[in-house]
Amino acid sequence: MADVPERPRSRSSSQVTLDDVARVSGVSAITVSRALRGARNVAPDLQARVQAAVDELGYVPNVAARALASARSSHVAVLVPSLTNQLFVELLEAVQNALAPHGFQSLIGVTHYDPAQEEALLRSYLSQRPAGVLLTGFDRSAASLRMLERSHAPCVHLMETSAEPGIHSVGFSQQDAGRAIVQHLLARGRRRIAYAAGQLDPRVMLRLEGYREALRAAGCHDPELELLVPGPTSMALGGRQFEDLLARHPDVDAIFYCNDDLAQGALLAALRTGVPVPGRVAIAGFNDLGGSDQMLPPLTTVRTPRQEIGERAASMLLALMRKETVAERTVDLGFELMVRQSS
Structure with a gap:
């Protein structure tokens, strides 16, 4: 043959x-x-x-082979609560842009504000031996904390700060930001100030604490003016909250919304029902999301540094993954009060 x-x-x-x-x-x-x-x-x-x-x-x-050889992969686990909120989309974009030039890719997980879902995601992602982890906030289950500790993967927390030993975080004080926006409304002569919120995650509740502190210091806090809804935030919910608050409390002269989508919905409801803003009631939001400066009237809000948070957190994690010394474990990037015509 x-x-x-x-x-x-x-x-x-x-x-x-x-x-x-x-x-x-x-x-x-x-x-x-x-x-x-x-x-x-x-x-x-x-x-x-x-x-x-x-x-x-x-x-x-061959990422799998590299992970076996080095005991770590070239992936970074990044867990955020939502992809429907523009805030976290911008945060992820900044993280990915900072990590990619150094050969790292993001394993993105969405927790839907549920510690049990976060626990399941961490169990899956940590089994892949990520080079590092980026987590939103500090609210997680005991099992998640144990998994993170045993993984020995470098970890940086986003959007909030902590002075606890061994914790690395990049964010700002949600409580201080909530207090600042209410102090602005008080300075404008408002006294019957409501707080309208959705989702009720820990950061929303920290803003609530800032709201309460400012009003208690001014002697005009009224628990009846706190409208807290556990479901997701939306423009539609903000409009319903606006109409509900004015119907039940006709003397309300300002409303602080925990997120801009709610406040944008309130401004649309005010236009639809003929309620003058800020003449009859002032409206303020939080996060300075896209379109807030184009509302009628433009929305007063708190600008949060989510892009810089993503960049600085990724930079800190890169240093930790290289076993370099991190000069600051806690980086507070602050916030900016955006005073516009709605207040």
Whole structure:
């Protein structure tokens, strides 16, 4: 039987390895590995040669093998409560933009404000040995805390700050921000100030504490003016809350909404029902979401630094993953009061 000549293997039928990239780029396999991880000690010209070889060969790193070899993957677990809130979309975008140039990709999990869902996500993601973890806030189950501790994965908390030893966090004081917006309304002569909220996650409740502190200090806090709804926030809910508050408490002269979508809905309801804003009632929101400055009238609100929080938290996590010293464990980026015509 005649020998059958061996058919040349196409690139798609062969597996390109790290050694292939090293051979084509003319550098060592170790240098290729460092370049692909975004290590700082790889010269720009070597980085360019490695990338050119990767592009030419169509090389795709074997993440599973790398994780086995190093006991860590090139992924970072990022858990946020919602993707329907523009706030967290902007936060994730900033995190991803900061991590990607260093060879890390985000494993995004949505907890829907449910500690049990967060626990399930952490159990799944931590089993993949992520290089690090970014978490929203501090409200989580005891089981989640145990898993995080035993994983030994570097972890940074977002949107809130903590002075507890060993905790790394980037955010601002939700309570101080809530107090500041109410103090603004008080300075404008408002005394019957309501708080309208949805979702009721820990950050919303911290804003409520700031609201209460400001009104108690002014001697005009009334628990009857707190309208707290556990469901998700929306413009429709904000409109219903606006009409409900004015129907039940005709003397209300200002409403602080826990999120801008609620306040935007309230402004639309005021237009629809002919209630003058701010002449009859002042309206204030929180987060300075897109469109708030275009409402009629433009919405007074609190601008929160979510993009900078994402960038600074990712930078802190990168340092922790490299086992570098972090100068500040707690970074408070503050907030900005955006005073517009609605108040």
